Amino acid sequence: MHYKLSLIGFGNVARALARLLLRKQDLLKSRYDITFSFTGISTGRHGCAVNPDGIDIHKALERVESKQSISPLSSFNVQDSLAVIQHSQANLMFENSPVNTQTGQPAIDHIRTALELGMHVITANKGSVVHGYHELSALAKSKGKTFGFEATVLSGSPLFSVFRETFPLAELISFKGILNATTNTILSRMENGESYEDAVKYCQSIGLTETDPTNDVDGWDAAIKVAALITVLMDTPFTPQQVEPTGIRDITPEMIAKAKAEGKRYKLVCSVEKSGKQIRARVEPKLVDPSSPLYGMMNSSTGVTLRTDVLPDYSIITSEREGMTSGPVETAYGLFADFVNAVKN
Amino acid sequence: MHYNLALIGFGNVGQALAQIFRDKHANLAQQFGADFMIVAVCDLLKGSVCDPNGLDPATLLDTLTATGKLETIVAPHHGWDALRTIADSGADVVVELSYTDLKTGEPALTHLRAALNAGKHVVTTNKGPIALHYAELKKIAETKGVEIGAEGTVMSGTPSLRLGLELLAAAGITRLQGIINGTTNYILTQMEAGMTYADALKEAQAKGYAEADPTGDVEGYDAAGKAVILANLLMGAALTMNDVDRVGITGLTPQDISAAAANGERWKLIGKVEKANGQVAASVRPTRLSITHPLASVGGATNALTFTTDLLGDVTLIGPGAGRLETGYAVLGDLLAIHRRFGK
Numbered sequence: 001m002h003y004k005l006s007l008i009g010f011g012n013v014a015r016a017l018a019r020l021l022l023r024k025q026d027l028l029k030s031r032y033d034i035t036f037s038f039t040g041i042s043t044g045r046h047g048c049a050v051n052p053d054g055i056d057i058h059k060a061l062e063r064v065e066s067k068q069s070i071s072p073l074s075s076f077n078v079q080d081s082l083a084v085i086q087h088s089q090a091n092l093m094f095e096n097s098p099v100n101t102q103t104g105q106p107a108i109d110h111i112r113t114a115l116e117l118g119m120h121v122i123t124a125n126k127g128s129v130v131h132g133y134h135e136l137s138a139l140a141k142s143k144g145k146t147f148g149f150e151a152t153v154l155s156g157s158p159l160f161s162v163f164r165e166t167f168p169l170a171e172l173i174s175f176k177g178i179l180n181a182t183t184n185t186i187l188s189r190m191e192n193g194e195s196y197e198d199a200v201k202y203c204q205s206i207g208l209t210e211t212d213p214t215n216d217v218d219g220w221d222a223a224i225k226v227a228a229l230i231t232v233l234m235d236t237p238f239t240p241q242q243v244e245p246t247g248i249r250d251i252t253p254e255m256i257a258k259a260k261a262e263g264k265r266y267k268l269v270c271s272v273e274k275s276g277k278q279i280r281a282r283v284e285p286k287l288v289d290p291s292s293p294l295y296g297m298m299n300s301s302t303g304v305t306l307r308t309d310v311l312p313d314y315s316i317i318t319s320e321r322e323g324m325t326s327g328p329v330e331t332a333y334g335l336f337a338d339f340v341n342a343v344k345n
Numbered sequence: 346m347h348y349n350l351a352l353i354g355f356g357n358v359g360q361a362l363a364q365i366f367r368d369k370h371a372n373l374a375q376q377f378g379a380d381f382m383i384v385a386v387c388d389l390l391k392g393s394v395c396d397p398n399g400l401d402p403a404t405l406l407d408t409l410t411a412t413g414k415l416e417t418i419v420a421p422h423h424g425w426d427a428l429r430t431i432a433d434s435g436a437d438v439v440v441e442l443s444y445t446d447l448k449t450g451e452p453a454l455t456h457l458r459a460a461l462n463a464g465k466h467v468v469t470t471n472k473g474p475i476a477l478h479y480a481e482l483k484k485i486a487e488t489k490g491v492e493i494g495a496e497g498t499v500m501s502g503t504p505s506l507r508l509g510l511e512l513l514a515a516a517g518i519t520r521l522q523g524i525i526n527g528t529t530n531y532i533l534t535q536m537e538a539g540m541t542y543a544d545a546l547k548e549a550q551a552k553g554y555a556e557a558d559p560t561g562d563v564e565g566y567d568a569a570g571k572a573v574i575l576a577n578l579l580m581g582a583a584l585t586m587n588d589v590d591r592v593g594i595t596g597l598t599p600q601d602i603s604a605a606a607a608n609g610e611r612w613k614l615i616g617k618v619e620k621a622n623g624q625v626a627a628s629v630r631p632t633r634l635s636i637t638h639p640l641a642s643v644g645g646a647t648n649a650l651t652f653t654t655d656l657l658g659d660v661t662l663i664g665p666g667a668g669r670l671e672t673g674y675a676v677l678g679d680l681l682a683i684h685r686r687f688g689k
Contacts, residue, residue, distance in 0.1 A: 020656070024515075157660050158511045166504040166674070168377065168681055169369045293663070296639050303661070311502060311671055314664040317639065318657065333656040337515040 001033065003343060004052070006040030006088040006119075008081050008110050009096035010064055012207050013124055013151075016332035017094060018057055024336070032344050040088025041070060042081040044098065049074035052089040081106065085113050092342070094335055095123040099215075101224050101240050104131025115139045115147065122338040124151035124331050126221075129228040130239060148338030149232075153179065153225045154302050156334025157318045161341070163233055163306065170308035172233045176271040177304030177315075178297055179225040182209040182216035183248050183268040188298045190256050191265060207328045208300065219245030219268065219283045226270050226281050229304075234274060238281065245283035264289045267297070270304075293317075346688035347380045348680070349397075351434045353427050353456050354442035355388035355415070358470055358497070360406060361673030362440065367402040379684040385434035387427050389443070391415050395422035397435045427452065431459045438683065440676060441469040447561065447570050447586065450474040461485040461493075466687075468679040470497030470672050476570040476586065479577050492686060494679025495578065499525060499571045500648045502671030503664030504678065509579040509652060516654035518579055522617040523650035524643050525571045527666035528554045528562040529594050529614045534644045536602050537611065542595070554646050554667065564593035565629040568616045572627040575650075576618045582625035590628040597631055605633050611641045 005021075007014050021028075021036065028034040037054035047069035049055050060070050071077075078084050085093060093114040097107050104127035111121045111128055115136065123129070128136065129149050140147035150158050163172075178184050182203045189199040200217070203209040209216045223243035230238040251266050259265055269286040272279065288295045293315060297303060303317030318330075352359045366373075366381060374380050383402060385395035392415040394400065400420065408418050416423060422433075431439055439460035443453050450473035457474050460467045462485060469475065474482065475495045486493050499505045512518060524530050531554050535545035546563070549555040561567045569589040576582040594614055605612050615632040618625060634641040639661050643649040648666030653659050665671045 156657055158508065161511065162504055162508050165507055165678055165681065166502070168674075168677060169365075169372050290636065290642070293642060296637050296642055298637075305663075311674060312665045312668070314503060315662070316508075317661040317663070319639065319659045319661070330657060333516060336656075337511070340515040341511070 001343070003034060003036040003092050004039040004088065004090040005036055006084060006090035006093045006114075007038060007096070008040075008042045008085065008093060009098070009125075010041055010043040010046070010060070011096060011098075012328040013331045013335070014094060014096040015061055015064070016328040017096075017335050018061060020329070020332050020336050022057065028340075032340070034343055039090050040084040042084040043070060047071035048078045048080065048084050050078050050084055050087045051075040081110055082113055085110060085117065090114075090119055092120040092122065092339070095121060095125050095128065096335075097125060099125055099224070100127045101130075101215075101220055104128045108132040108136065111136050111147070112139065115143055115145055118143060118145065120146040120148070120342050122146070122148040122151075122335050122342065124149075124335055126152045126224045126228050130224055130231055133228075133231045134237065146338070146342040148342055149228075150338050151331050151334025152228055154304070154316065154318050155181065155330035156337055157316055158337065159304070159316055160232055162316070166314070167308050167311070170310045172274070172306060172308055174271070174273045174307045175229065175304050176269065178267055178294055178302050179270050179304070180216055180219070180222040180268055181300035181302050182213065183219075183222070184297065184301060185299050186217070187248060187251070187256070187266050187268070190251075190253060191260055195253070217249055218247035222268060222270050222283045226272060226283060230272060230279060230281060234279065236279060238279065243281045243283055246285065248285050251285050259287055265295065267294050269294065346378060346684060347382065348438055348684070349382055349384040349434070349436045350438050350440055351385040351387070351430050351436035352383060352440045352442060353387050353430065354444070355386050355391050355405075355409070356442065357669035358672045358676065359386070359388070359440070359442045360409070361669040362676050363402040363405050364670075365673055365677055367406065377681060377684060379681060379688060381680060384436055385425070385430045386415060387425060387430040388415065393423060393425050393430060394418050394420045395425055395430060395434045396420040427456050428459055431456060431465070432463060436465055438466040438468060438680065441467055441471055443471065445471050446473045447476060447566055450477040454478055457482055458485065461489055461491060464489045464491060466491045466494070466683050468494035468676050468683070470501075470676060472498045472567070472570040472574065475578075476573040479574070480583055492683050494676070494682060495574070496679050497672045497675035498574050500650065500662075501665060501667050502675045503648060503662060503666065504675075505575070505650050505662060506578060507678065507682075508660070508662055509575070512652055512654055512657065512660060513579055516657045518652050518654055520617070520619045520653040521575050521579065521650060522615055522640075524613055524640060524648050525616040525650065525666070526562055526565070526568040526614060527646035527648055528559070529565075529568070530643065530648070530666075531646045532563070533594060533597075533602075533612055533614065536597070536599065537606065541599065542597070563595050565591045565614065568614060568629040569627070572616045572618055572629055575616075576625050576627050580618060580620055580625050584625065584627055588627060590626070590630070592630045594631055609636055610634060611636055613640060613643075615640070
């Protein structure tokens, strides 16, 4: 089967995804008999392109990375994301426009449009899950299409699907973990004596955080992931604003040194508890000691421990393989895995 | 979609499954559109009963509690052996839960062969046939267009195989390593707290973690069986039990334990499966890990498995390695996987 793909949003993650798909195209062909082409691309600052016969993806990558517009690659004139979706004739859309924690827009409009046109949709956009999960998953179901969002949390470890398949009848009553790789990396590096500013710079240099790291260091990225997990796994709409996160800006080198001397360390801990209909969610820096499963999670490790009403605790943790640095490629992997799982059957 | 199930073996896990159906039948129908009905139960000690119109799970459990047997249940057929049950009960899925034999895989192997050859799906928690004869069973299953579910063979209800297959689909697994035997991990944890090996073993037996004859656990055979299953199901290998480089924990002394502790380390019985130069190698060995290693903090009877992948880095799964309800849920997970694939 041939898949026409459209990429809505063409930043670090989407470009890493395009490269990953190219790297794996022989495997996709030999193992699943899948071929693909890119028929629509929409960028934030470098224009849009549509070509149902296939856009030259190598040129698109090259142009965007040298800050040129991709419009010359288009077979006709398109002005915005919605037009790209409507004219791309794609069967699958990857939605990776910038995250909007307040409303989830414009990603939700993009996804709704694509699903209504009969496309599968795969996204790393947490805003769309938090603000649109119930509507969009119902729409996808009614159209018989996939709405995949494993890439939104735990950089692509299949947490949502494994939970659903492992605990088919269980009710999630609490979870606890580390969900933001940037702050965990900063805290790990500060423990080794690096300054906060240098640690932030390091995270920017490997593409782990943005030029403006506010979202990460003030806890909003963790909060929106917490909200996504509550929305999906506890089946309860929840916003990052309800989490009221506390970030890591107030953690001083002195505090870290003192904790280290006591055999402890700071972690930006996410914790959620449900009692009855009441859900209490927190994101805040906490001191943890070696008896905590969070203590050993260093650098870009993220993970959660899940507690259900029926069975003992389960944890899933992702961490860097030796010789590997974290970055957009892991999120891209999450999108890629959703793609494979959506199309392999 | 409706499924008739025949349960071969009605010990802890079979009863847990009956309990899940008793308590959650309506939820399963409503949430998944799957209607699972037990039509036959065949147990070597408790007897055998079959009713093609369905056996009530509550009646099965109550009768067993009251009489220790299944014989008094009113049903058209009693006393069928396992093979007759598989052949004549009208089951769509055979759930094989008889006792584990890691040397021959029997009698489960014969049961699974018969079920697959008759075109029935099978779900098993039995390591024997899966560790020893997976390739043969898989071939029959493919020919007949049916499924083999084996999630409960490794880490009981912790979804190691399911996660592995999901990761495998796209991430490329290069190494698996972890704590895959709860009994030995419990013993090592207790020894670190100052107990002798003999006392720790006694306690593990009292808690039901270890068998009266603990050889299978403490000499690493159980972990080796699981390593073979992981290698063959997730890495496409064709290993046998003899291919596993296996050392148990009986040689570890209190001095070894305290020497490690003094060095900021901890002994764990680590099962490992690794692909190198196109070959898959498996080992089970007591290993000293730094206490900062993610697997070092896994204490008691808990299990953990780290998947090293090409694209995603390391993914570690931690959860219970045993337990009747946990394993019952593993069987249910496999049944729902069959439903997802064939129930449309």
